[in-house]
Amino acid sequence: MTHWAHVVLVGYGEIGTKSSSVRARMEARLRENLQAVLDDRSLDGTVDGEWSRVLVRDVSDPETVAAACAEVPGVVWARPALACDPDLDDIVAVCRELAADHPESTTFAIDGDRTGARDDDEFSGSDIEREAGSAVIDETGAPVDLDNPDRTYRIECREEEAYVSTERFDGPGGLPLGTQGKAVALVSGGIDSPVATWELMRRGCEIVPVYIDLGDFGGADHRARAVETVRKLARRAPNFDMRVHVVPAGEMVDRLVETIDDTRMLSLRRLMFTIGAEVAAEEGAHSVVTGEAIGQKSSQTGANLAVTAAAIDYPVHRPLLTWDKTDIIATARDIGTYTDSTLPVGCERVAPNYPETNASLAAVERAESTDLFDLAVQAARNRERV
Numbered sequence: 001m002t003h004w005a006h007v008v009l010v011g012y013g014e015i016g017t018k019s020s021s022v023r024a025r026m027e028a029r030l031r032e033n034l035q036a037v038l039d040d041r042s043l044d045g046t047v048d049g050e051w052s053r054v055l056v057r058d059v060s061d062p063e064t065v066a067a068a069c070a071e072v073p074g075v076v077w078a079r080p081a082l083a084c085d086p087d088l089d090d091i092v093a094v095c096r097e098l099a100a101d102h103p104e105s106t107t108f109a110i111d112g113d114r115t116g117a118r119d120d121d122e123f124s125g126s127d128i129e130r131e132a133g134s135a136v137i138d139e140t141g142a143p144v145d146l147d148n149p150d151r152t153y154r155i156e157c158r159e160e161e162a163y164v165s166t167e168r169f170d171g172p173g174g175l176p177l178g179t180q181g182k183a184v185a186l187v188s189g190g191i192d193s194p195v196a197t198w199e200l201m202r203r204g205c206e207i208v209p210v211y212i213d214l215g216d217f218g219g220a221d222h223r224a225r226a227v228e229t230v231r232k233l234a235r236r237a238p239n240f241d242m243r244v245h246v247v248p249a250g251e252m253v254d255r256l257v258e259t260i261d262d263t264r265m266l267s268l269r270r271l272m273f274t275i276g277a278e279v280a281a282e283e284g285a286h287s288v289v290t291g292e293a294i295g296q297k298s299s300q301t302g303a304n305l306a307v308t309a310a311a312i313d314y315p316v317h318r319p320l321l322t323w324d325k326t327d328i329i330a331t332a333r334d335i336g337t338y339t340d341s342t343l344p345v346g347c348e349r350v351a352p353n354y355p356e357t358n359a360s361l362a363a364v365e366r367a368e369s370t371d372l373f374d375l376a377v378q379a380a381r382n383r384e385r386v
């Protein structure tokens with residue numbers, strides 16, 4: 001009787017290219033983040049570490065655990081697998097087991113590897129492929145298709161243990177969250193800013209989410225939408241505090257609308273960046289992130305992006321700068337923020353009738369009174385966490 005256990009294998013990409021000390025640190029962080037997601041979702045599973053692999057043991061629902069792992073930054077793929085002794089007969093027996101639910105009239109391939117030290121007379125990766133292949137044919141009668149198989153039996157035989165899997169969940173790649181410092185993300189709850197926030201998370205940045213309440217020009221439903229999109233993202237990082245910093249900026253916006261006309265939207269953006277920079281200074285973040293894309297709106301022409309970023313000394317990161325809207329929407333759907341982002345919210349227009357598309361920094365600055373920036377900083381300091 002072959003003994004096997006349900007596990008989930010987790011593969012990562014870029015972490016593997018790091019020096020051994022960086023890699024050890026990143027792997028440890030990834031393990032911690034994965035365990036936090038499983039615990040947060042009350043899924044059975046203990047994250048265990050092995051060289052160049054992260055493995056989840058003691059799982060009772062391998063598919064759900066693998067799907068959850070595949071949501072975590074740094075993960076390239078997750079596979080529900082059966083683990084057995086690194087013995088050819090055992091591996092073949094496990095393949096037979098998995099072949100029991102081989103879908104009818106579908107083709108297959110075996111992709112087998114053997115790693116680690118072994119004697120010359122021991123079995124090789126090709127032996128695994130040949131023996132496992134015959135077993136699957138024997139069980140199912142299914143035809144082999146090495147180029148475009150419907151199902152691949154992936155077998156990894158290591159020194160200590162072998163793993164057999166037929167299913168793969170693709171992850172987001174990137175780096176483990178918490179390895180690249182903190183970034184302030186300006187989150188409006190629209191379609192773009194949650195995607196931009198996610199891009200920074202995906203590259204390992206801890207996020208300080210900031211929603212700017214525009215007073216009469218914003219509204220409770222606007223804010224609820226922003227908070228809900230951040231909550232969706234936070235499910236992927238429950239061991240980080242992603243409560244939203246809500247900045248009460250009604251007075252600042254009223255003053256802006258009273259005093260500035262054509263260049264108002266650029267000044268609004270500059271005030272938002274000022275708020276972002278103030279929060280970044282207080283929270284120890286290295287940058288401010290927005291969902292802006294070149295040419296998407298009048299305030300986002302190339303010239304205008306330069307003018308708005310000049311308001312602060314912190315770098316303004318715009319990960320969606322070159323993305324087309326269709327790609328942004330596809331990612332928003334993928335990460336689960338799209339539905340909340342598209343809830344209709346009523347809000348008054350801050351935009352003037354003829355917004356400037358090609359402003360000079362000097363012209364924008366001339367129209368701005370310094371008390372506007374004081375109001376921005378004050379609003380940032382009066383923020384609340386929700």
Ligand SMILES: Nc1ncnc2c1ncn2[C@@H]1O[C@H](COP(=O)(O)OP(=O)(O)OP(=O)(O)O)[C@@H](O)[C@H]1O
Pocket residue numbers: 185186187188189190191192193194210211212213214272289290291292297
């Ligand atoms: N009320 C707000 N609070 C925080 N950040 C905001 C707010 N409004 C806009 N931003 C930031 O400024 C960027 C550009 O603003 P814009 O008016 O184009 O946003 P939007 O269309 O309302 O939302 P999104 O860009 O998220 O789709 C946003 O991507 C976001 O980073």
